Amino acid sequence: MEKESIMELRLYIAGQTPKSILALKNINKYCKEYLDGKYRIEIIDLLKNPQLAEGDQIFAIPTLVRKFPEPLRKIIGDLSNEEKVLVGLNIRRFN
Amino acid sequence: MKIQKNSNIPKTPTGIHGLDEITGGGLPKGRPTLICGSAGCGKTLFAVQFLVKGITECNEPGVFMSFEETARDLTENVNSLGFDLKKLIADKQLKIDHIRIEKSEIEETGEYDLEGLFIRLNYAIDSIGAKRVVLDTIESVFGGMDNTILLRSEIRRLFQWLKDKGVTAIITGERGESSLTRQGLEEYVSDCVILLDFRVIDQIATRRLRIVKYRGSMHGTNEYPFLIDEKGVSVLPITSLKLEHKTSGEMISYGFPALDKLFKGNGYYRGNSCLITGTAGTSKTILASYFALSSCKRKESTLYFSFEESPEQLLRNMLSVGIDLKPFLKSKLLQIHSSRPSMQGLEMHLLIIQRLIKEYDPKTVIIDPISSLVTIGSSSEVRAMLLRLIDVLKINQINALFTALTHDAKNEHNDLTVDAVSSLADTWIKVRNEEINGERVRSLFIVKSRGMGHTNALYNLSINEKGIGLTPPMNKPSREKQEGLL
Numbered sequence: 001m002e003k004e005s006i007m008e009l010r011l012y013i014a015g016q017t018p019k020s021i022l023a024l025k026n027i028n029k030y031c032k033e034y035l036d037g038k039y040r041i042e043i044i045d046l047l048k049n050p051q052l053a054e055g056d057q058i059f060a061i062p063t064l065v066r067k068f069p070e071p072l073r074k075i076i077g078d079l080s081n082e083e084k085v086l087v088g089l090n091i092r093r094f095n
Numbered sequence: 096m097k098i099q100k101n102s103n104i105p106k107t108p109t110g111i112h113g114l115d116e117i118t119g120g121g122l123p124k125g126r127p128t129l130i131c132g133s134a135g136c137g138k139t140l141f142a143v144q145f146l147v148k149g150i151t152e153c154n155e156p157g158v159f160m161s162f163e164e165t166a167r168d169l170t171e172n173v174n175s176l177g178f179d180l181k182k183l184i185a186d187k188q189l190k191i192d193h194i195r196i197e198k199s200e201i202e203e204t205g206e207y208d209l210e211g212l213f214i215r216l217n218y219a220i221d222s223i224g225a226k227r228v229v230l231d232t233i234e235s236v237f238g239g240m241d242n243t244i245l246l247r248s249e250i251r252r253l254f255q256w257l258k259d260k261g262v263t264a265i266i267t268g269e270r271g272e273s274s275l276t277r278q279g280l281e282e283y284v285s286d287c288v289i290l291l292d293f294r295v296i297d298q299i300a301t302r303r304l305r306i307v308k309y310r311g312s313m314h315g316t317n318e319y320p321f322l323i324d325e326k327g328v329s330v331l332p333i334t335s336l337k338l339e340h341k342t343s344g345e346m347i348s349y350g351f352p353a354l355d356k357l358f359k360g361n362g363y364y365r366g367n368s369c370l371i372t373g374t375a376g377t378s379k380t381i382l383a384s385y386f387a388l389s390s391c392k393r394k395e396s397t398l399y400f401s402f403e404e405s406p407e408q409l410l411r412n413m414l415s416v417g418i419d420l421k422p423f424l425k426s427k428l429l430q431i432h433s434s435r436p437s438m439q440g441l442e443m444h445l446l447i448i449q450r451l452i453k454e455y456d457p458k459t460v461i462i463d464p465i466s467s468l469v470t471i472g473s474s475s476e477v478r479a480m481l482l483r484l485i486d487v488l489k490i491n492q493i494n495a496l497f498t499a500l501t502h503d504a505k506n507e508h509n510d511l512t513v514d515a516v517s518s519l520a521d522t523w524i525k526v527r528n529e530e531i532n533g534e535r536v537r538s539l540f541i542v543k544s545r546g547m548g549h550t551n552a553l554y555n556l557s558i559n560e561k562g563i564g565l566t567p568p569m570n571k572p573s574r575e576k577q578e579g580l581l
Binding site: 012022050053057062071074075076078079081085 | 192196205240
């Protein structure tokens with residue numbers, strides 16, 4: 001991964017469910033810790049925009065999609081397993 | 096033809112020919128139905144036809160949620176069956192949503208649910224006001240995700256959700272080894288389960304359908320043959336449960352006055368069925384052609400199934416004995432349908448015959464010879480098929496004439512066709528060939544004729560370029576011979 005690139009993430013949720021809130025809290029935490037501001041998270045609530053589910057092939061909630069860099073990756077669940085999320089997003093630990 | 100409709104469950108017609116008859120009106124309205132079967136047995140096609148017919152015949156928009164094929168693949172695949180999905184999509188009558196679950200790009204961590212699927216489905220349904228939904232094949236989610244316990248409970252929730260939504264749904268499932276579906280979906284869909292089967296018997300592929308359960312409704316419990324051809328799926332209609340077809344007292348001619356005279360009524364009751372049996376070269380086809388000719392002369396449409404001769408050949412050969420069918424063929428009063436019996440399975444033939452009957456609405460149907468159909472199936476199948484066929488003809492009050500080739504005049508009763516048809520036919524005429532004094536002599540006699548007296552004599556049959564003639568035997572055959580015959 002290039003150092004300059006900004007990771008683009010999208011978190012799909014459906015209303016403020018405990019799972020969604022937890023997922024959002026988790027991803028914010030990991031990003032702050034490891035990405036040093038080089039990231040962008042877009043939150044899409046499918047209850048408000050159901051038509052957006054098709055584009056990213058969303059079926060499970062919550063789903064985190066890494067739009068950039070390619071290839072596209074998806075992580076489903078509340079993101080509670082830090083190790084798995086970092087591997088899934090291909091984020092290297094620095095410390 | 097129909098199972099009595101005494102159930103109170105509202106039903107949704109499937110538009111699949113024959114299936115609505117078996118189920119007494121269709122699938123349970125507003126509930127999910129499971130269609131299961133092994134790969135390639137026609138599940139997807141069943142589902143597509145259910146949606147397309149829902150749109151075209153019942154004005155009920157539909158959503159197709161595909162877990163396997165993309166919308167494009169699906170559209171192309173069913174195009175050959177005359178389903179134009181593109182147009183239906185453009186008309187906002189149909190929505191195809193392809194759910195692609197790619198295991199390699201998915202990571203699971205922590206708890207999740209399938210709410211996204213619900214939202215997509217809900218959105219698709221609401222966007223076109225769908226009344227029908229297909230999920231094909233939902234079990235694919237098990238291949239893409241690991242948490243089976245969660246998936247199971249979500250699928251259960253999905254089925255309940257579909258019910259609450261009030262849509263009539265078809266869920267397809269792959270056949271499992273010890274259960275109907277791999278993931279035991281039949282436990283969750285409790286209203287209606289249909290099993291499709293595809294097997295090869297004697298090198299001929301046959302498809303079968305069985306309704307495993309249908310809660311709160313009467314249904315046919317047998318295995319029914321069904322087929323997939325250029326017009327989609329059709330299930331063979333069942334044989335009628337009752338013998339209640341109308342009968343007619345009107346007499347019509349065999350097209351051969353000398354033959355008419357052998358019967359007390361001077362002909363043949365309209366809507367009857369007649370069987371002509373004989374060994375090779377006993378002029379069965381000529382008698383059949385006379386029958387066709389007389390029907391055409393009455394200006395009644397006639398459908399002639401010829402399994403041995405092409406239409407051209409039949410016309411030429413019949414012209415040689417003075418029967419000119421060509422004008423009627425030109426005026427479309429006569430339709431000759433020729434095909435090789437071994438081209439298709441027995442069901443296919445029966446379906447083609449039924450479809451043509453539906454299409455042309457003929458007053459007379461000739462099947463020449465019916466025995467060649469018999470060579471392509473097992474005996475129980477043949478019997479069932481002939482029974483169905485004769486039922487269809489009777490219900491439609493069609494004059495039917497079948498010819499059957501027998502191999503040995505001496506033991507015709509061992510012959511399968513004769514065995515199966517003779518009890519169903521109302522009239523049975525035998526023609527035969529004998530060598531007498533160094534000459535071949537054709538003869539004809541009547542074995543039975545329901546509801547009508549007939550001669551018991553053995554008539555000589557002669558053929559020349561003007562046609563055929565019947566003469567009472569010059570020398571009365573010896574007593575012994577007659578007994579041997581009758």
